[in-house]
Amino acid sequence: MGLNHSTLFLNRDAVEAVNLDMKKIIDIVEEALIEKAHNRVQMPAKHWMERGMDRDNSRWFGGMSSLVPKFGYAAMKWQSGSDENAAKGIPYLTGLLFLNSIEDGLVASVMDSTWITQQRTAAASAVAIKHLANPGEESFGVVGAGVQARSHLEALGHVMPALETVFIYDINPDASRRFAEVVQAAGLTPKIVNTPRAVFDQTSVIITCGRIQADMDRLADADWVRPGLTTVAIDYDCYWKPSGLLAIDHLLTDDLGQIEHIKPYGYFVDSPKFKGELGSVAAGLLEGRKKPDDSVAVMNMGVAVEDVGTAKAIYEAARAMKLGQVLEL
Ligand SMILES: NC(=O)c1ccc[n+]([C@@H]2O[C@H](COP(=O)([O-])OP(=O)(O)OC[C@H]3O[C@@H](n4cnc5c(N)ncnc54)[C@H](O)[C@@H]3O)[C@@H](O)[C@H]2O)c1
CATH class of the missing domain: 3.30.1780.10 (ornithine cyclodeaminase, domain 1)
Known part of the structure; x- marks a missing residue:
């Protein structure tokens, strides 16, 4: 029955x-x-x-x-x-x-x-860019050019009306080339760079979407943080040294609880204190960027x-x- x-x-x-x-x-x-x-x-x-x-x-x-x-x-x-x-x-x-x-x-x-998962993750990054990036930004960059780079291309187009150029870095040059073709087909200009640092040097809006692995050699330090930076990490802190995050003016996440929960697994171990959550900024409960030169990092863990x-x-x-x-x- x-x-x-x-x-x-x-x-x-x-x-x-x-x-x-x-x-x-x-x-x-x-x-x-x-x-x-x-x-x-x-x-x-x-x-x-x-x-x-x-x-x-x-x-x-x-x-x-x-x-x-x-x-x-x-x-x-x-x-x-x-x-x-x-x-x-x-x-x-x-x-x-x-x-x-x-x-x-x-x-x-x-x-x-x-x-x-593919689409909502990029949508959450778009919410972050909408509320926290300086208006009129004409480019963004990806560090990691896989599935998420593609959905972010689709999502960021909705919140960056002046978008023209996409900077691309991937440890796998073929992945960079394949994503560059997608960017071109979307009517934008792809610029492949040879180091992740070059992405940080050439654009103020950056999505890090590479591999999540606790023992990764974290690269981004304080001197990578340029005035006006808005970066969203969907790969936890795998690109960031704690000293790099310390140099950020507004360190946010989509879920403070999840940051604490993941620490025993080797992520965000020595990271500085977070200012609050992206949703609080979107709800008008927490102030985000205060001035154009401020730097903002949103570590989006992905929430249910x-x-x-x-x-x-x-x-x-x-x-x-x-x-x-x-x-x-
Ligand atoms: N936070 C979230 O909500 C959320 C949701 C979905 C996926 N993710 C994570 O986002 C990341 C990307 O997901 P995806 O589906 O695009 O994966 P993917 O495998 O399609 O693409 C990842 C790309 O990153 C590249 N890469 C790996 N290590 C790198 C490094 N050190 N520097 C630069 N590039 C590097 C790979 O060559 C690959 O092209 C994964 O770590 C995934 O677990 C997070």
């Missing part, structure tokens, strides 16, 4: 077929961060496991969940990252998201989580409230478009 309810399964193709507009995702993510700033959400700390007892993080498993009354849903995302996947033709990041209605608790949808809102929008659009498979539970 069945359980008299069903759930909508959306694989990656179905999620992508919804074609949820990046501008809409930026608005959803901003709303989610503002709800969080007002303490109107529940969001326990992420949990994280690494393969083996020796902290081998070549494969990890992570769970993150949140409940956002304003959206009417709770969600849990269960993902894995594996260095070995590329050789098998599988993406580095794989996973599923469970979306539950708050009203009845039922699982309304189970969907691939990778597209959501962003997933709830984005998944809700995908689920509702998919239903209207009759996408996915209905599974009887």
Whole structure:
């Protein structure tokens, strides 16, 4: 006998077929961060496991969940990252998201989580740039030219109306070249540089989106911080020496709790005190940049409230478009 309810399964193709507009995702993510700033959400700390007892993080498993009354849903995302996947033709990041209605608790949808993660992460960076970068910036740079560089290209276009040039550094020159073609196709000018320092020297808006690895040789120091810098790190502090972060005027994050939670894993170990959260700035509860010469760094860990809102929008659009498979539970 069945359980008299069903759930909508959306694989990656179905999620992508919804074609949820990046501008809409930026608005959803901003709303989610503002709800969080007002303490109107529940969001326990992420949990994280690494393969083996020796902290081998070549494969990890992570769970993150949140409940956002304003959206009417709770969600849990269960993902894995594996260095070995590329050789098998599988993406580095794989996973599923469970979306539950708050009203009845039922699982309304189970969907691939990778597209959501890809898009909402860049949308959160766009929220940071919108509220914290100097207006009229004409370029940004990426350190790391993979999947996230592409979604950031899409997202930052919405909050940087004067954007013309994208500086690119990747340890893999082929990745830089491939991303340069994408930038060109978007009607912008790509400029590949040979060192990460060159990105910091040539533009004031920088996204670091390389590898997350606790024992990485951190490079960015105080002399990399130029007046007017706005940088968003989605790769934790893997590019930053503590002395570099100390030179930043406004050090922010999307989640103070998550910064503390990750410290035992070797990240942000000696970093200076954070001023507050991005959502508080977006909500008008915390002052951001005070003057054009200020430097700002936002260390975005990725928060589950962003997933709830984005998944809700995908689920509702998919239903209207009759996408996915209905599974009887
Ligand atoms: N904070 C968040 O919310 C969030 C969300 C999604 C992904 N991430 C992280 O963002 C990072 C990028 O994700 P992705 O999906 O684009 O990965 P990806 O594998 O598609 O791209 C990463 C790129 O970075 C390059 N790279 C690696 N080490 C580098 C270094 N030291 N300097 C410069 N480039 C380097 C690689 O060659 C690759 O081209 C990953 O670390 C991922 O775990 C964070």
